[in-house]
Amino acid sequence: MIGKALRGRGFLRFMMVLAMVFLYAPIISIIVYSFNESQLVTVWSRFSTKWYGALIQDEQILRAAKISLEVAIMSATGALMVGTLTGYILTRFTRFKGRTMFSGMVMAPLVMPEIIMGISMLLLFVGMEQLFGWPHRDVQTIVIAHITFSTAFVSVVVQSRLQGIDVSVEEAAMDLGARPVTVFFLITLPLMIPALVSGWLLAFSLSLDDLVITAFVSGPGSTTLPMVIFSKVRLGLNPEINALATVVILFIGLVSGIGAFKGAFKSLGSKDAVADDNAVPVPVTN
Amino acid sequence: MKAATQLLCRLLPRQSRGWVIAGPYLWFLVFFLVPFVVVLKISLSTAEVAIPPYAPLFTFGDEGTLNLAMHFGNFAYIFSDPQYILAYLSSLHYAAGTAIITLMIGYPVAYAIATSKPNVRPMLLMLVIMPFWTSFLIRVYAWIGILKQNGLINNFLMSIGVIHEPLNILNNQFSIYVGMVYAYLPFMILPLYSNLEKMDHSLLEAASDLGAKPFRAFLSITLPLSLPGIVAGSLLVFIPAVGEYIIPTLLGGADTLTIGTVLWNEFFGNRDWPVASTVAVALIVLLVGPLMLLQHYQAKEGEKA
Numbered sequence: 247m248i249g250k251a252l253r254g255r256g257f258l259r260f261m262m263v264l265a266m267v268f269l270y271a272p273i274i275s276i277i278v279y280s281f282n283e284s285q286l287v288t289v290w291s292r293f294s295t296k297w298y299g300a301l302i303q304d305e306q307i308l309r310a311a312k313i314s315l316e317v318a319i320m321s322a323t324g325a326l327m328v329g330t331l332t333g334y335i336l337t338r339f340t341r342f343k344g345r346t347m348f349s350g351m352v353m354a355p356l357v358m359p360e361i362i363m364g365i366s367m368l369l370l371f372v373g374m375e376q377l378f379g380w381p382h383r384d385v386q387t388i389v390i391a392h393i394t395f396s397t398a399f400v401s402v403v404v405q406s407r408l409q410g411i412d413v414s415v416e417e418a419a420m421d422l423g424a425r426p427v428t429v430f431f432l433i434t435l436p437l438m439i440p441a442l443v444s445g446w447l448l449a450f451s452l453s454l455d456d457l458v459i460t461a462f463v464s465g466p467g468s469t470t471l472p473m474v475i476f477s478k479v480r481l482g483l484n485p486e487i488n489a490l491a492t493v494v495i496l497f498i499g500l501v502s503g504i505g506a507f508k509g510a511f512k513s514l515g516s517k518d519a520v521a522d523d524n525a526v527p528v529p530v531t532n
Numbered sequence: 533m534k535a536a537t538q539l540l541c542r543l544l545p546r547q548s549r550g551w552v553i554a555g556p557y558l559w560f561l562v563f564f565l566v567p568f569v570v571v572l573k574i575s576l577s578t579a580e581v582a583i584p585p586y587a588p589l590f591t592f593g594d595e596g597t598l599n600l601a602m603h604f605g606n607f608a609y610i611f612s613d614p615q616y617i618l619a620y621l622s623s624l625h626y627a628a629g630t631a632i633i634t635l636m637i638g639y640p641v642a643y644a645i646a647t648s649k650p651n652v653r654p655m656l657l658m659l660v661i662m663p664f665w666t667s668f669l670i671r672v673y674a675w676i677g678i679l680k681q682n683g684l685i686n687n688f689l690m691s692i693g694v695i696h697e698p699l700n701i702l703n704n705q706f707s708i709y710v711g712m713v714y715a716y717l718p719f720m721i722l723p724l725y726s727n728l729e730k731m732d733h734s735l736l737e738a739a740s741d742l743g744a745k746p747f748r749a750f751l752s753i754t755l756p757l758s759l760p761g762i763v764a765g766s767l768l769v770f771i772p773a774v775g776e777y778i779i780p781t782l783l784g785g786a787d788t789l790t791i792g793t794v795l796w797n798e799f800f801g802n803r804d805w806p807v808a809s810t811v812a813v814a815l816i817v818l819l820v821g822p823l824m825l826l827q828h829y830q831a832k833e834g835e836k837a
Contacts, residue, residue: 258640261637261640262641264637265638265641265660265717266659271678272675272678272714273663273671275674276674288682288683328555328559331555335552335553342553344557348553348557348560353827353830357767357768357826358819359771359776359792359815360775360777361775361791361812362571362775362812365812366567367563369574369805370567390563394563397556426548451665455669457669457778461800472667475673479782480781482676491667494667498665499666502666
């Protein structure tokens with residue numbers, strides 16, 4: 247019986263708890279110590295919200311946060327459009343010339359070291375600016391770079407949703423005389439809405455979080471929030487950063503939590519939980 | 533299902549299909565593939581005090597001739613300077629070590645999730661994924677407070693009297709490993725889970741009926757069947773970990789050399805774009821094999837699904 251085969255359950259449970267403590271302890275410690283009054287970040291003195299007060303008066307951080315939000319909204323919207331198309335192409339167009347290369351190019355940013363994507367895109371932008379006088383290095387180059395790497399994530403979510411949609415619904419519409427474009431906008435797109443919502447939210451939080459690629463492609467006037475955080479934490483612990491980190495964790499956690507839970511709750515009812523799980527950030531198919 | 537998809541493809545007029553594909557295809561050609569060509573081009577150039585800071589590869593001579601100045605010195609340079617060789621070796625070492633440790637932690641966790649009751653699986657998976665979606669930079673930063681001299685671990689161990697002097701566990705290899713394993717653990721658990729979850733449990737029952745002990749059954753059935761998951765997970769950890777920059781910078785010591793930190797310093801510190809590009813090209817060459825292997829495995833998994 248399976249019960250016998252799982253006699254090691256106690257060990258599994260132990261590893262599970264250990265992994266969860268490992269994954270969550272750092273996040274919790276940041277949140278707890280952001281309310282520490284002491285300048286010495288890890289020595290608890292007493293509860294205080296003074297670092298949050300300092301935070302909302304920090305011009306540099308507020309400016310960077312505004313730029314980051316702008317970039318995140320624009321790039322998530324761009325990634326949603328490109329990602330929906332690529333997801334649709336990769337699931338519905340099973341054969342066309344260069345398909346393998348296409349899927350490779352779309353999915354490679356999921357694993358490609360960020361430092362490589364950062365330097366290569368920067369050199370492209372510099373070369374293009376020399377040749378065509380466009381683009382200048384500022385918010386627009388960051389947005390282009392972010393769209394390029396987060397499209398893969400949107401595409402994965404869209405693909406797993408599309409695989410769950412019955413093609414016969416689309417066929418029926420076509421049999422009744424609807425043109426492919428009409429079918430896409432009236433049938434396929436509405437059925438994809440949950441995936442589109444989580445795709446946008448995931449792209450948004452990825453963009454808000456990115457440091458390495460952004461550091462390469464940004465210009466002098468476009469310092470994002472992770473860049474400010476990084477320049478401060480390189481010098482060591484900083485209680486104000488703990489407060490900022492707590493705000494960012496709660497904000498991104500909320501945003502991606504909504505995106506991910508939509509997928510998780512849906513799959514609760516279905517038999518095939520994995521195929522339907524929008525939140526899995528790893529490409530299961532090519 | 534497959535026939536239906538093919539029918540759908542045929543129903544779409546060829547031309548409009550082409551237009552639908554062309555847009556995203558062009559985007560990735562221009563912003564993903566061409567950049568690699570540009571990196572290769574710059575790696576064959578030399579640094580100059582100019583804007584941009586490298587010598588042009590093509591110049592036009594007085595009589596309208598096109599001159600091509602290719603310079604392989606950067607490659608000779610990084611292959612002869614021990615600093616770069618060391619950086620490569622230590623990056624490979626950290627990435628491979630991280631893959632092995634995440635496998636040892638991630639396998640039991642993935643197995644535990646895959647064999648838990650179906651109704652708690654989505655929640656357990658969510659718990660694994662959630663940290664991935666909270667800020668990477670901040671999660672790495674949090675370890676400084678945990679590992680430093682008067683950090684949480686040292687304070688705790690000293691207060692209960694286990695140690696009398698703080699342990700040196702920050703800014704060395706150990707802390708880099710902690711950060712890497714921590715950051716990349718979800719990448720290992722997810723592919724392993726999706727592999728183990730699909731496994732046919734009647735095989736284990738059969739083994740047990742034939743008298744195999746649970747551990748024996750695990751070794752001769754579960755482990756071989758989960759090999760694709762192990763390979764996929766290891767590659768998903770290894771590939772991005774080779775180029776990691778943030779973790780060695782924040783948690784490593786001042787003498788930490790990895791490909792990521794060397795590339796960054798050449799680029800931002802020395803402003804030597806050609807050498808930084810050469811380092812990037814060498815890293816890409818290193819990763820071509822693992823990337824193709826990953827693509828191959830995922831294509832196979834995709835066919836099965």
